[in-house]
Amino acid sequence: MCTSTRARGASLSAEPLSGLRVFEVSTFVAAPLGGMTLAQMGADVIRVDPIGGAADRQRWPLAESGTSMYWAGLNKGKRSVTADFRSEQGRAIVRDLVAACETGTAVVLTNAVGRDWLSYEALSEVCPDLIHVQVQGRSDGAPAVDYTVNAEVGFPMVTGPAGHADPINHVLPAWDIACGLYAALGVVTADRRRVHTGEGERVTVALQDVALAMAGNLGFLAEAQVNQVDRTRIGNYLYGGFARDFSCSDGGRLMVVALTARHWDDLLEVTDMRAPVEALESSLVVSFRREDDRFEYREVLAGLFQRWFAGRTTAEATEALSPTSLVWSQYRTFGEAIHDLQDRPNPLMSVIDQPGVGRHLAPSSPLRLTSVEHDAVPAPRIGADTDSVLADVLGLDRATRTQLHDDRVVGH
Amino acid sequence: MCTSTRARGASLSAEPLSGLRVFEVSTFVAAPLGGMTLAQMGADVIRVDPIGGAADRQRWPLAESGTSMYWAGLNKGKRSVTADFRSEQGRAIVRDLVAACETGTAVVLTNAVGRDWLSYEALSEVCPDLIHVQVQGRSDGAPAVDYTVNAEVGFPMVTGPAGHADPINHVLPAWDIACGLYAALGVVTADRRRVHTGEGERVTVALQDVALAMAGNLGFLAEAQVNQVDRTRIGNYLYGGFARDFSCSDGGRLMVVALTARHWDDLLEVTDMRAPVEALESSLVVSFRREDDRFEYREVLAGLFQRWFAGRTTAEATEALSPTSLVWSQYRTFGEAIHDLQDRPNPLMSVIDQPGVGRHLAPSSPLRLTSVEHDAVPAPRIGADTDSVLADVLGLDRATRTQLHDDRVVGH
Numbered sequence A, B: 001m002c003t004s005t006r007a008r009g010a011s012l013s014a015e016p017l018s019g020l021r022v023f024e025v026s027t028f029v030a031a032p033l034g035g036m037t038l039a040q041m042g043a044d045v046i047r048v049d050p051i052g053g054a055a056d057r058q059r060w061p062l063a064e065s066g067t068s069m070y071w072a073g074l075n076k077g078k079r080s081v082t083a084d085f086r087s088e089q090g091r092a093i094v095r096d097l098v099a100a101c102e103t104g105t106a107v108v109l110t111n112a113v114g115r116d117w118l119s120y121e122a123l124s125e126v127c128p129d130l131i132h133v134q135v136q137g138r139s140d141g142a143p144a145v146d147y148t149v150n151a152e153v154g155f156p157m158v159t160g161p162a163g164h165a166d167p168i169n170h171v172l173p174a175w176d177i178a179c180g181l182y183a184a185l186g187v188v189t190a191d192r193r194r195v196h197t198g199e200g201e202r203v204t205v206a207l208q209d210v211a212l213a214m215a216g217n218l219g220f221l222a223e224a225q226v227n228q229v230d231r232t233r234i235g236n237y238l239y240g241g242f243a244r245d246f247s248c249s250d251g252g253r254l255m256v257v258a259l260t261a262r263h264w265d266d267l268l269e270v271t272d273m274r275a276p277v278e279a280l281e282s283s284l285v286v287s288f289r290r291e292d293d294r295f296e297y298r299e300v301l302a303g304l305f306q307r308w309f310a311g312r313t314t315a316e317a318t319e320a321l322s323p324t325s326l327v328w329s330q331y332r333t334f335g336e337a338i339h340d341l342q343d344r345p346n347p348l349m350s351v352i353d354q355p356g357v358g359r360h361l362a363p364s365s366p367l368r369l370t371s372v373e374h375d376a377v378p379a380p381r382i383g384a385d386t387d388s389v390l391a392d393v394l395g396l397d398r399a400t401r402t403q404l405h406d407d408r409v410v411g412h
Helices: A030-040 A069-074 A088-099 A120-126 A146-153 A174-197 A207-217 A220-226 A261-270 A274-284 A291-296 A298-310 A314-321 A334-343 A386-392 A398-406 B030-040 B069-074 B088-099 B120-126 B146-153 B174-197 B207-217 B220-227 B261-270 B274-284 B291-296 B298-310 B314-321 B334-343 B386-392 B398-406
Strands: A021-025 A044-050 A079-083 A106-110 A131-136 A201-206 A242-247 A253-258 A327-330 A349-354 A358-363 A367-369 B021-025 B044-050 B079-083 B106-110 B131-136 B201-206 B242-247 B253-258 B327-330 B349-354 B358-363 B367-369
Touching (some): A021 A030, A021 A088, A030 A044, A030 A131, A069 B207, A131 A174, A146 A207, A146 B253, A146 B327, A174 A207, A174 B367, A207 A220, A207 B069, A207 B334, A220 B069, A220 B334, A242 A291, A242 A298, A253 A314, A253 B146, A261 A274, A274 A298, A327 B146, A367 B174, A386 A398, B030 B044, B030 B106, B030 B131, B079 B088, B079 B386, B106 B174, B120 B131, B146 B174, B174 B201, B174 B207, B207 B220, B242 B291, B261 B274, B291 B298, B314 B327, B386 B398
Parallel strands (some): A021 A044, A106 A131, B131 B201
Antiparallel strands (some): A349 A358, B349 B358
16 A cells, blocks of 8 residues: 555655656657656656567667667656566566555556556555556557557648648657647646545546547637538648748748738738739738738739749848748758757757767756756666665665566566 | 635645636637646636737638637637736736635736736736746747747658658647647646645746757657758658558558557568568568668568558458557548547547537547546637626626726726
């Protein structure tokens, strides 16, 4: 059972999530991101993997040493324990770690499915106030991954240039990211209730539900159901407004967004297109101060503006845009983005020395609380904290720990 | 000052965020999604808009009545108050609402910038334990939107078919979504600290930081910095593994993901490609049981599998894939997705009757806590709750409320 040597919440130090102990049995993006996010706010996050690591340990990109920079990026600031999940003794280690948690502290965060020993039912027997967050593919427990739920929900069919025939997947695993942030939110939300009631809770979040919910929240599904309109591809235009990418004479490319009337005025001004645009408005009997008219005539308008961009280098165009209210950015590669961060430091990024990768710029949490330290910290070597966690959390003596290791019940 | 008529936390009923009162001064996606997410867990979220609504009130898609289904989707379950932000009297209403909150309950969530009267500094004067979450474009306060930070960070340059020259924007506002979920997490996280210490806090989250953090977390930036590799477009393949879309004889398209050795075995089995693939392995001296070798030879392997899909209808292919361990989905349009939800109910979706839109399927929160009711609820008509909030929260009598309305200090 959870030990109760300390009053609930009494352990809170400066960081808002200190006092929470999260056991994360996870792979890939969503659950690891959720755990890392909690670690970044002060939770003690212990990722528990099979000996040697889980299925994501060699996910690309890899450093020259073979170390996964993807794994490192998603597991910063955690402790790492490894145990043999196939043996009853190894599974008992996980159960004992959860059982050893003080009241009001225990969290299990996992995307493992079909493992009864990791379920809320099994673990709440040894820790009645456990918060257990299950990340899953579908809410019925069936598997799904970011790319498959994305295919189902509709976005690849509206991504890319008008007229393009084939689906275009996103490269950013956006559903994994949203799912991982929901998982972190689920932990802190359920903990709020636990602080007040003393009760733990089972929390679930499914990738498919996340994708469907966002397609619904943004009106994509309602539009299809209520208006019976299936949206088509519009390239880099903004639906219902005016925004597009423009190319400069040197090949540089700018994304320019005119959301408000003031943006629109500034765009007409800077490109010297007020007179021709007003002439068009009169003869077409429309008002481009209205977003919907701007959208309807987007190709015409973009064609006029494109002439201005084509006559300027990127430097000239950006110099002209800078004093305006317009929201714009230059398209960059990841390489250009990191070079810019090296030249112009951003407090989000700090240099860490990641084992197997070396010194590089890594992000801390973009969520900035005044009570939280914000320097990035490295990820652990897989298994690195096994011995210290068995000693400190379970109180096992050296002989017992050595035996567990020699018996390959745990790694190191 | 915050009134203290109730002990901190004493008001918690069944839902985990009950007792929190969130004043949301917001537009577009991130901050409204953050507020809605809090409402879905039991917080009392009052969106306060200028009279007539904010800049997002007519964002597409629109219903035939002109009502924005986008606005409705992102503001479900909130109350709506309108006031004249340009008048001192209107701004005083917002300040008074915050000041009227009981200790341990007040939250302000906003993406408005440059409004001193809405700042943490101004509002914490009337409510010392305020949690104030500022969503912004960049951490220095400069403006940015989803599409511009996406252009800067690198994803549009690696999205789409190999060889495609131009940037391809995402259609899903993924950074807005992540930013909104971070904002919700910031509220609940800071509230955990407030419950323990009695102190409020200033929280910020910037769209640009969210994008940079995720590009870093997933290894894109480290790869560019450490390996000095700028990734190129690989279409719908999965980087470093094996996944791709395949087209069937009837034009249906399936996304098929083989992450594990078991997936790979099943893919060889179902497509009857074991012999030719093994022959290739021998002669090329590679092992396609390894993810990296599968990725290196992805076009060759996909070419073999594509022949199997091309010889089958979508129904035949999905029937063959169903009993396997493979993770796969059929690409659908938004229309096909919503039709499927109408045919096969998902507990995430329920029918709501949204004013100006009508009855349609809308999502609740994909984050499912056992302590939370999960039916979707409609968004308010803009301004609908002004009078009741002035009466209930501020305790203003009918004559005063009528005067405020007649003076156009508040809407209705």
